[in-house]
Amino acid sequence: MTAWSGGFFPAPPEGAAYGLGWDIAGVVDAVGLGSPWTPGQTVIAFSNGLPLGLNRGQAEYVVVASHAIAEAPAGVEPAHAATIPLNGLTAAQSVELLGIQAGQTVLITGAEGAVGGYAVQLAKRRGAVVIASDLSPDGEFATKVAGADVYVPASQPLTEAVRKVCPEGVDAVLDTARLGQALIGAVADGGRFVTTRIDALPQVERGIRVLLTQVGPDAAMLTTLSDLAAAGDLALRVAETYPLQEAARAYAHMTRGGFQGRIVLTMD
Incomplete structure (x- = not known):
């Protein structure tokens, strides 16, 4: 629906x-x-x-x-x-925009949701190290079913939590939770930030490439x-x-x- x-x-x-x-x-x-x-x-x-x-x-x-x-x-x-x-096409096209390779790190917000859940699975198939985040306290679907490597509840300050796992920042972010600017600090210099919502585009900084998924x-x-x-x-x-x-x-x-x-x- x-x-x-x-x-x-x-x-x-x-x-x-x-x-x-x-x-x-x-x-x-x-x-x-x-x-x-x-x-x-x-x-x-x-x-x-x-x-x-x-x-x-x-x-x-x-x-x-x-x-x-x-x-x-x-x-x-x-x-x-x-x-x-x-949701499958939105996730797949978003993962394409991330441009991630095996071994690279990606943060996916809304990872327990319809788009985010697919995206975690597709990013893992590419060999990415996936940090998942959502509102649930345990992230059971994101980790046990979709296969995320790390789960960070959205109740935590997300950028700080991600930097604890990846001190230099993640290679890419897929933001399906409309967090936008609040997440740009989690991305490494020269990384990528993909959002599924035009109203959640962050400001470009530190050579980060910001992209919008327009599903088709x-x-x-x-x-x-x-x-x-x-x-x-x-x-x-x-x-x-x-x-x-x-x-x-x-x-x-x-x-x-x-x-x-x-x-x-x-x-x-």
């Missing part, structure tokens, strides 16, 4: 309607000319919702471009497969994520499922917070 900050959109133009939902798991019903897909295939897809409000994932039928589709992970329930596209469709990357999930190498989390007709209840649940994993709408 996806919601705008605070759950509100500006009013749509007269005669228009918003669509919601970036994530899709389902079966191909029909294809256009030249499409490599065939009816009956099970797929996952990224419903590119830009410009604002043109998402269409939360519906019985959705039209998406071929380059936004990948085969669904074999042996994975559709509800779990549906958690991959938006990528069939090859989505296929890789699907393959990892099928092999059991990507942990997928579903907090709760709701039938599509109960979408309002699902959004109310989401705004309450306090859960791990994604809330998924189903067509059962």
Whole structure:
């Protein structure tokens, strides 16, 4: 599921309607000319919702471009497969921007969340030393499931805690928790700082390269994520499922917070 900050959109133009939902798991019903897909295939897809409000994932039928589709992970329930596209691509594209190599250190905030949890797993696959941080006191998912090497609760002064582990600073930061400027001090001179939110871009200093993840469709990357999930190498989390007709209840649940994993709408 996806919601705008605070759950509100500006009013749509007269005669228009918003669509919601970036994530899709389902079966191909029909294809256009030249499409490599065939009816009956099970797929996952990224419903590119830009410009604002043109998402269409939360519906019985959705039209998406071929380059936004990948085969669904074999042996994975559709509800779990549906958690991959938006957050998986955001995490994968963010890790690409980090430019980390084996043995380098990266701090990932929001590491118990949907994007951060995937990012920890993908950074570890690159051989990075991962310092994870989030609101939970123990970081059980980030360390025991996602594989982070060190966990620092967000209740601690984060920059100081990271500098205790890496006195010269980490090679890169992936900030999914909107901490922004408060974290720039954790990065080594000449390192990288990647954020998933444009409203959390820190000021550039000490030769640090600041980058913004702008997630977009990528069939090859989505296929890789699907393959990892099928092999059991990507942990997928579903907090709760709701039938599509109960979408309002699902959004109310989401705004309450306090859960791990994604809330998924189903067509059962």
